[in-house]
Amino acid sequence: MPTIITEKDLLEMQKKGESLDTLPAGALLTPSAKDLLSSLGKAPTGAPARPGSSAKPKNGDTYQVPPLPDFEYRWKKGGDPVGNKAIQAFFHSPEIVTLKNRMVDIGRRMWNRNFVDGNGGNITIRVGDNMVLCTPTLISKGYMTPDDICLVDLDGKQLAGTRPRTSEVNTHIAIMKATPEAKSCIHGHPPHSTAYAVASVTPPSCLCSEAEVFLGEIGMVPYETPGSSEVAERVAKIAPDHCSILLENHGVIVWGKDVEDAYWKIENTETACQTIWIASQLNGGQLHSIGGRKMQDIIAIRKQLGMSDKRDGLKECELCDNSEFRPGVTCEVRGxxxxxxxxxxxxxxxxxxxxxxxxxxxxxxxxxxxx
Ligand SMILES: [Zn+2]
The missing domain is CATH 1.10.287 (Helix Hairpins)
Known part of the structure; x- marks a missing residue:
């Protein structure tokens, strides 16, 4: 996570006599921090660093800020291979083998974190206008090899691979069709998030700052048979507004710009659900809300990071309405x-x-x- 500088940080720096002219390169400024700098006649210099931009330390040497790693797969529009021979060559090309290895790695990490059980869970990466890599059915996600990965088209028809594709790929494809930014989806059954889905309780918002920045509001869809067209339809409907969605009585599905990004989102979801659950056992069930005003800063940070938020423009008092959170927990403490x-x-x-x-x-x- 990049360094985030708030108005309070700037005031602290001023108190200590530190200069506000040399903020860390790549730091993100909250709107109130930017306002403060403007009121002091200073340009907000903490904007996100561009790949390769330079920052000058005091000794005069120039340090080249390294570009951020980018795992997003970008295909040529209209350039999908045509015919079985070309599809098979593409499926075994070095760039696709790299992605298969990444899927195997993510599967192992999910299994190690208890996000999947038995043969549960599935992983997809979009690799063309009409092509998606996906994990096979009936396999432990902790013990896959790159040769187990399949290729399907956007109707779910298998194009390549030695094992049959997962039956839940249709839900992933529905998200990708509804949300073109969704280049990878991950589904699993992490116990804490799934517990919320089983209890039909949407995790309350305005509590965990990390989840608020990287997930936004977690969504929930009513129960439908796993792998059915009904569940695909329900998930596709809310996917543009929710990158993390709880599936009632089933599990979680998330989407990201690449498979690593999607994996972080399922980790963020599980950690937030676990944390809120533990916190709700403390302090008589009273949880401290971030509050509407500070949430506006978080939404501004999301926008700076290129993530839209359906809550943008809501009034402060509407941002942290957790009245539907039911395990007897009050989410606002104000002495x-x-x-x-x-x-x-x-x-x-x-x-x-x-x-x-x-x-x-x-x-x-x-x-x-x-x-
Ligand atoms: Zn499942």
Whole structure:
């Protein structure tokens, strides 16, 4: 994750007498940090580094900032191989073998992390206008070899490979058709995320900053038979707005720009679900919300990273509405002090509520004194 600089960080730097002219290359500035720099007459220099851009250290040497690694597979539009011979040659070409190896590696990582059980889970990578690499059916994802990988077209018809393709490839293809940015999909049954899917509880938002930046809002679709056209239709409908989707009574499906990116998203999903579950056992079930104002910073960071967010433009009070989260957990904690000085601007506070809060606080303080 790139360094993210907030308004508070800049104020801290100022306090310590540090210059705001030399922010780390590649750092992302939150909107309030940018506003502060502008108000000080400084250009926001912490914009994302372009591959190969340079930063000059004080000694005058120039360090060439290395470009970010990019695993996205880019095919030539209209250039799919035609005819069995050409398709087989493509399927065994070095660039496709590299992707097959990556799928095997991801399968092993999923199995090691308990994201898949038995022969469950599947992985796909789009490699052409009408071609998708996919894992085979009835195989442990922890013990695949590159030769096990299959090739199908966007109707799910198998084009190459020595084993039959997964029956769930249609769901992956439906996502790819609905969301062209989805170049790779991963499906698994990670226990914590799947527990939310089994309980039909959408994980609440505004709690885990990492998940908020890289996943946005996690989606959920009602139960349909795995591999059926109904589940494919339901998932395709919400995929453009959700890169991570819980499948009721089944598991999780995620999409990314490449297979590594998709894998990170299933890890992010599982970690967020596990963390929220553990946190909901602490502090009497009271979870601290990031809050609408700070969530707007996160949505701005997502946009800077090239990820759209359907919540963009929502009001602060609408951003963290977790009223549907049901395991008896309150997602917003705001003590009287935070209410007085926290992120509710004075003109938006309810004077009657303030009075009640003050009365309760005074009573508690009096009782503590008398105790
Ligand atoms: Zn499954």
């Amino acid at each position: 009287p002090e935070e209410a007085a000085t926290g992120d509710i601007p004075p003109d938006e506070r309810d004077p009657e509520a303030e009075k009640v809060v003050q009365m309760v606080t005074d009573t508690i303080m009096q009782r503590l004194k008398n105790a």
